Amino acid sequence: MTELSALTIAMAQYSQLPIGKPFGRFANSVRHVVDVHSTAGARPELVIFPEMHLFGTGDLPQDQARRSKIAAATDFHDELTENLKALAKELGIWLIPGTIPEQDGEGGAFNTAPVFSPAGELVTTYRKICPWRPFEQYTPGDSFAVFDIPGKGRIGLTICYDAWFPEISRQVAWLGADMIVNLVRTTTPDRRQELVLARANAIVNQTFLASINAAAPQGVGESVLVDPEGNIIRQITGSQEGLITATVQLDQVRRVHQTGTSGTNKVWEQFRPGDSPVPLPLYEGRIDPDRWSAPVD
Template sequence: MGSATDTTALTIALAQYAQLPIGTPFDSFARSVRSIAESHATSGARPQLIVFPEMHLFGTPGVDAQESERLQLEAATDLHDGLTRSLGDLSRELGVWLIPGTLPEKADRGGIHNTAVVFSPEGKLVASYRKICPWRPYESYIPGTSFTVVDIPGKGRIGLTICYDAWFPEISRQVAWLGADMIVNTVRTTTRDRLQETVLARSNAIVNQVYMASVNAAEPDGMGDSLLVDPEGHVLSHLDGPRQQLLITTVNLGHARRVRSEGTEGCNKLWEEFRDDDPPVPLPLYGGSIDSTLWAPRR
């Protein structure tokens, strides 16, 4: 798992917290982040990356899906507003990488995207990712069409997915191919299929040889059971049950690259399966093929 002295060690905090209703003063969220940032400070394991669940700042308790969508549409951001500046100021104040969950982002053709954002310790919005697979027919978010990875200097690379994305192996595969050492999956699962999602977190980690960090909302907005899985599928940490909890641990992102080089359990080198002279493998479902010359993570 790594220690705080490892070159590529990254201390992460997964906040399995309940949603804050739309309109909650920003200071309430800021206090939570400050408290987390100072957690374990005396032990030297101060969090460097803090992650909240899907739509953490945009709760709509007690209303149906249609009204929830209307309220989120009214509160939507263009990623250039006061909320964005406040989030950037907070990450700069604390000197942390911050993923404050996801935000309803205004779409060019009306409606909203479900968008994960990443702020650097310098307070800059360095990445955004629009959920590709809304939970249809229950969610009306406009799907995104591109993938996102973020370089954390001196540590490694993280990729972003959102909730239901994890059910589609093509998405995690693409993010891993872009060189992610860890995929952060922000979640707000309220249904009993959270059990299957924990299995998917392990399977996506195994078949892509990446860390998987799946952080779900706490009750009453989610089923909890957040977990962190290593690149060989071992569950490193698990927040059992739906109550509000905080997971803080240190991982060595370089371990993902070692697993890819040496093989899962020293056996399986998945990213070396195809040789440059292998013929293309047609993939009719996608109208494309596996090109052997491309079958390796990008760095």
């Protein structure tokens, strides 16, 4: 198996920008993230922003906020998309600009995370499967998304409340994600539980997990980067704006699969061909041992 090289990431725990703010403000903040850390040492290759970073609605009532986001929703063939493509290409980075309201074709919107490559291409999108009901009125997505950073590893996407449903992180890990990026805009006291879930999802799936929340006043912060054994690599304590930067070796995921968490637990080897299938009535499905194995490239 080809050894992967290290990946430098930057997680921007920044305050939301209001809908309609000139794109240049966001572009300059991304340039600053890249430039500052380029002069300090390792240049960020993957830059990540929180959920709905570009679509703040301030103190608008819920219904009005929803209408504003639907009015601003994209089909990913618009000026915003072209600007994001151009920015990623200008800086030569992988860019996850938070999430964006995407037209659902029926007058509503998905909560969608796009990913842009250093070539200026939109490489994938992920629609949030679990909107925070009853408060969020987004249309739920129904599929998963991973993308490869050549020579570095595979990244999977989840959005905020998705983290509360272990099936979603498990599926993304099964698709081979070396790191799960969870884009968040949590405003509520349950962020402390989400930090537990970030570590738990990393441990049970043996993946890196990056949980990036918005800063005050739109979020409570507390962003965290966790390794495949549940150890915290970097964390921002508090709701103030801040930046997590780290250089990670995603090959660590493969080593943990081989040696086990803490040298003990090899969860991807639990079910093996020849074992009896385990019915899962909740899903009208089953764990099929022939399909349970460590993710592969």
